[in-house]
Amino acid sequence: MAHPTIAQLFKTQPIDAVVTVQGWVRTLRNDQFLSVSDGSTIRTMQIVVNKEQHGEATLKRLQTGASVAATGKVQKSLGKGQDIEIICDSLEILGDCDPNEYPIQMKRHSLEFLREKAHLRFRTNTFGAVFRIRHHLAFAIHKFFNDQGFYYLHSPIITGSDAEGAGEMFRVTNLDLDEIAKTGKVEPSEDFFGKTTNLTVSGQLEAELAALALGKVYTFGPTFRAENSNTSRHLAEFWMIEPEVAFNNIYDNMDLGEACLKYCIQYALEHCKEDLEFLQERETNEDKQKPVDDRQSMPLLERLNMIVSNDFERITYTEAIDILLNSNHFKKKKFKYPVEWGIDMQSEHERYLVEKHFQKPVIITGYPAAIKAFYMRMNEPDEQGRNTVAAMDILVPGIGEIIGGSQREERYEKLREKCAQFNIPEDHIWWYLETRKFGTCVHAGFGMGFERLIMFVTGMSNIRDVIPFPRTPLNAEF
RNA sequence: UCCUCAGUAGCUCAGCUGGUUAGAGCACAUGACUGUUAAUCAUGGGGUCCCUGGUUCGAGCCCAGGCUGAGGAGCCA
Numbered sequence: 001m002a003h004p005t006i007a008q009l010f011k012t013q014p015i016d017a018v019v020t021v022q023g024w025v026r027t028l029r030n031d032q033f034l035s036v037s038d039g040s041t042i043r044t045m046q047i048v049v050n051k052e053q054h055g056e057a058t059l060k061r062l063q064t065g066a067s068v069a070a071t072g073k074v075q076k077s078l079g080k081g082q083d084i085e086i087i088c089d090s091l092e093i094l095g096d097c098d099p100n101e102y103p104i105q106m107k108r109h110s111l112e113f114l115r116e117k118a119h120l121r122f123r124t125n126t127f128g129a130v131f132r133i134r135h136h137l138a139f140a141i142h143k144f145f146n147d148q149g150f151y152y153l154h155s156p157i158i159t160g161s162d163a164e165g166a167g168e169m170f171r172v173t174n175l176d177l178d179e180i181a182k183t184g185k186v187e188p189s190e191d192f193f194g195k196t197t198n199l200t201v202s203g204q205l206e207a208e209l210a211a212l213a214l215g216k217v218y219t220f221g222p223t224f225r226a227e228n229s230n231t232s233r234h235l236a237e238f239w240m241i242e243p244e245v246a247f248n249n250i251y252d253n254m255d256l257g258e259a260c261l262k263y264c265i266q267y268a269l270e271h272c273k274e275d276l277e278f279l280q281e282r283e284t285n286e287d288k289q290k291p292v293d294d295r296q297s298m299p300l301l302e303r304l305n306m307i308v309s310n311d312f313e314r315i316t317y318t319e320a321i322d323i324l325l326n327s328n329h330f331k332k333k334k335f336k337y338p339v340e341w342g343i344d345m346q347s348e349h350e351r352y353l354v355e356k357h358f359q360k361p362v363i364i365t366g367y368p369a370a371i372k373a374f375y376m377r378m379n380e381p382d383e384q385g386r387n388t389v390a391a392m393d394i395l396v397p398g399i400g401e402i403i404g405g406s407q408r409e410e411r412y413e414k415l416r417e418k419c420a421q422f423n424i425p426e427d428h429i430w431w432y433l434e435t436r437k438f439g440t441c442v443h444a445g446f447g448m449g450f451e452r453l454i455m456f457v458t459g460m461s462n463i464r465d466v467i468p469f470p471r472t473p474l475n476a477e478f
Numbered sequence: 479u480c481c482u483c484a485g486u487a488g489c490u491c492a493g494c495u496g497g498u499u500a501g502a503g504c505a506c507a508u509g510a511c512u513g514u515u516a517a518u519c520a521u522g523g524g525g526u527c528c529c530u531g532g533u534u535c536g537a538g539c540c541c542a543g544g545c546u547g548a549g550g551a552g553c554c555a
Contacts, residue, residue, distance in 0.1 A: 030514040046515085064505095081515045100488080105505055106516045109489065112547060167554070202555090228479060229553060240555060336551090347551075404555065449555030462548090463555095474546090 005040035009074065013084055020071040021045050021086060024123060025097070027106050028062045033079075034088070036068060039122075042129055042274050046077060046085040054091050064106055065097035065123065111465055118469055118478045126282060129275035130458050130466055133268055137454055138220075140267035141241055144260055145218045150243065153210045153217040155203025160195055161429065168226040169198035170236075199224035203242050204447065205375075205432050208408060211244035211443055212435050218243040220450075228473050232462040233400070235451060237471035244445035250377075250390040250407040253444035254363050257394050257403045258312050260448070261361070266308050268457050269301070276301060276458075283459045296398075297359075300459045306360070307396070313358045316366040317388065323357055324349055341386070344371040347400060354395045367391045374422040376406040378414055392446070399456050405446020412436040 003020050004012075023038030023045070034047040047070045051059060062068070069092045077085040103113075104120050114121040121127045142152065158172050174192045188196045203219035210217045219242045226236065243256060268276065280300035287295040296303070315323070324330055324339045329352055337346045354362050369378060369387040376389035394403035409415045415436055419426055426433060454466040464470035469478045 027514095027516065029517050030512055032512065033514050033517085035515080044515095048513085051512095077513090079513055079515070099506060103488065105489065107489070107504055108516090113489070115547090223555085225554080227553060230479085230548095231551080231553090232549075234554070238555070401555065447555060452555060 006036070006038045006043065006045045007040035009045065009084065010041065010043060014074050015076060015084070017074050018071065018089070019074060019086065020069055021047065022069045022094070023067070025062050025064055025066045025068060027064060028059065031059055034062055034068075034070070036070065037123075037128070039128060042125055042132075042278050043082075046079070046082050047072070047088045047091075048085055049088045049091060054088070058091060058093065061093050061096055063097050063099045063102070065099075065102045065104060066093055067095040067097075068093055111462065115464055115470070122468075125278060127465070129272075129278050130454070130460060131468065132275050133272045133279075133458055134454050134466065136268055136271045137264055137457060138450070140264045140271075141218075141220060141260075141450075143267070144263045145216075145243065148216070150216040150218050151210075151214050153203075153207055153214075153219050155200065155206040155219045155221065155242075157200055157222065158193075158197050159200045160193065160197050161205060167201050169201055170224050170226045172197045172199055201225055202240070202447065204244065204445065205429070207242050207244040207445060208375075208432070208443065209435055211246045211445070212439070212441065215247075216243070216245045230473060232464070233452065233455075235463055235467060235471055236473065238463075238467065239450035241448045241450055242445060244443065246441055246443045248407075248444040249442055250365060250392060250444055253405055253407060253446060254314065254365070254392055254394075257392070257405060257446050257448070258361075258363070261394065261396075261402070261453070262308050264453060265304050265457060269304055269308070276304070279458050279460075296459070303397075303459075304457065310360055312361040312363050312394065314363045314365070317364055317368065318366065318382070320345070320349075320353055320364050323353065327352065327357070329356070342368050342370070350395050350400055354400075355397050359397070361394060361396045363392055363394050365390070365392045367393075372406070374418040374424060375408050375415070377409045377411075378418075390444075394446075396456055398461075399452050402452045402456060403446050403448045405444065407442065407444040410436060410440045410442055412440065 003022055006021060006023065009019065009021070021036055021038065023036040026035040026037050026044050028034050031051060032049060034049055035044040036047055037044045049059065049062075070086060070088050071090045072086040072088040074084055075087050077083060079085070103117050104123055109124065111126075114124060114127065122131065145152070175186070175190065180186055188194075191197070200223055202223060203221065207217055207219050219240070221239065222237055223240045224237050225234075227234070243260070245252065245256065248256070283296065283300055298306070318341065321339065321341050321343075324335070329335065330339055335348055335352075337343070337348065339349065353364075354360075366379060366388040369376075369389045372389050372391045376391050379388045379390055381387055390407035392403075392405050393401050396402050409418060412433070415433060416426065419429070419433075451463050451466050455461070455463060458466060460466050464472065
C-alpha cells in the first residue's frame with residue numbers, strides 16, 4: 001500500500017478516505033492532538049488520538065521526534081488551525097525518542113546550537129524550509145539552462161590544473177603522508193596521477209573547452225577553496241553554477257546572468273510559497289530583537305518580488321568610482337578605505353552602491369585589468385589610456401557579489417601576453433591556449449555561488465545554514 | 479589571518495561593587511484538565527558557572543594563557 005505524503009493529503013483533501021501517515025512527532029497537545037511532520041511540507045498533519053483506544057502507555061511514548069505510522073479516516077477538522085485531520089484508528093510507534101536525550105525541542109533554538117546538531121537540524125521547521133527551497137532552486141537552475149538549450153557539463157572534481165588562481169587549493173594525494181614525514185621528500189611523479197593534483201576551485205576553464213564545441217554549456221557542482229576564511233559568506237566546500245557560451249559577448253553575458261537570477265527567484269516564489277512565508281515570519285521576528293539599523297528594509301517576499309519585477313542597474317567601474325567620489329558618504333569621510341580609480345572595491349563600497357545609492361541589484365562592468373584574472377578580455381584603453389577588462393560582477397543587497405563573470409580573452413597572442421604577465425607557464429595550460437589557436441571565437445560566462453543564491457532567497461544570514469553539511473576551517477564533524 | 483564580543487541547568491538567558499545555600503522561562507517527571515494549535519494550571523528533580531594557572535580571607539565575577547562560537551575585515555562565489 002502506498003502512503004500519501006502530508007503534502008499530497010492537503011492537496012487532494014480525500015475526505016472519508018482511510019490513509020496511513022508516516023512521519024515524526026512534533027507535539028502531542030491535550031493528550032489528544034498529535035502533530036506529525038513527514039518533511040513533504042512545512043505543515044503538519046493533526047492526528048486525533050484518544051487514551052481509551054490507544055492506551056496511556058502508548059500516548060506517553062509520543063514524544064517529540066518519535067517516528068510513527070498512523071492509520072485512520074480523513075475528516076474535516078473541527079479545530080481552527082487546519083482544514084483536515086485524521087481520526088486515528090491504529091497507531092504504531094516505529095521508533096521511540098527519549099526526550100531526556102533528544103536535543104531538538106518544540107521551542108526556538110539558536111542557529112549556532114543547531115549547527116552543532118547538523119545531523120538532527122533537518123527536523124526543524126527552519127532547516128526543513130531551507131533545504132526544500134535548496135532543492136527547488138537546484139531544479140530551477142537545471143530547468144532554466146535546459147530550456148534554453150544548454151548542456152550540463154560535468155567538470156572534474158580532481159584537477160591537474162593550478163592555473164586559475166582563484167584561491168588556495170586542497171591537495172589530492174594517496175602518497176603515504178607518514179612516510180613523507182619521515183623522509184621529508186615528496187615525489188609527485190610517484191603519486192596516483194603521476195603529478196600534483198588538487199580539488200577544483202572552478203570548472204570554468206574546462207567549461208570553456210566544451211563551450212567551444214557544444215556552444216552553450218553550464219557546470220553545476222562542488223568547488224573547494226582551502227582559504228582560512230571565517231565569515232558568514234564563505235565555505236571551504238560550496239556549489240557553483242558556471243555557464244559558458246560561445247559567441248556571447250559581455251552584454252549577452254549580463255543579460256544571461258540577470259535572467260538566470262530572476263528565473264530562480266520567480267521559480268522559488270511559485271514553488272516554495274509556504275516555506276518562504278515561514279522564513280519571512282521568522283526573519284521578521286528575529287529582526288525585532290535587532291537594532292533598527294540592522295533590520296531588513298522590507299519583508300522577504302517583497303524583496304524577492306522587487307528583484308523579479310525591476311531591471312538591474314548597469315554601470316561601468318569608472319562610473320561606480322565617480323558615484324562613490326561624489327557621494328556625501330565619501331565627502332564626510334565615512335569610508336574606511338580610500339576611493340580612487342584602480343582600487344579593488346571593498347565591501348563597504350559595494351554595499352554603498354547596492355544598498356544606499358541604487359537600492360537594487362547592480363551589474364558593474366569594465367574593471368581595471370590589473371585587479372582581474374588573466375583570462376578576461378582586454379578592452380581598448382579608455383581616453384585616459386587606462387586598461388580595463390570585459391568583466392562583470394552582479395551585486396545584490398545583503399549578500400554582495402552573487403555572480404562574477406567576464407567575456408574571455410579569445411585572441412591567442414593577447415592571452416599569451418597575459419599568461420606571461422601573470423607568471424603562468426604556458427606548458428601548464430597548453431590545452432587551454434590551444435582552443436584559441438584552433439577556431440577561436442568570442443565567448444563569455446560567469447560563476448554564480450549557489451549557497452549565496454539560497455541565502456538571498458531564504459533570507460538566511462549565515463552561509464553555513466543553507467548547505468546541509470558546512471565545511472569551514474576546523475569543522476568537518478558530519 | 480586580523481579586530482570586536484561571548485561561553486552559567488537539556489535549550490534561551492539573568493546574575494548588582496568580588497561576599498554566605500547560583501536564578502527565571504522553556505524542556506523533562508508527577509498530577510489535574512480534555513477540541514488543542516509551541517495547549518493550560520499545580521508540584522518536583524536538574525549545575526565541572528568552557529579549560530588551565532594566578533590574585534584574594536573569599537572568584538561565576540578580577541588577571542594571564544588556551545579552547546570554542548558569533549559578528550566584522552581581508553580573499554572571494
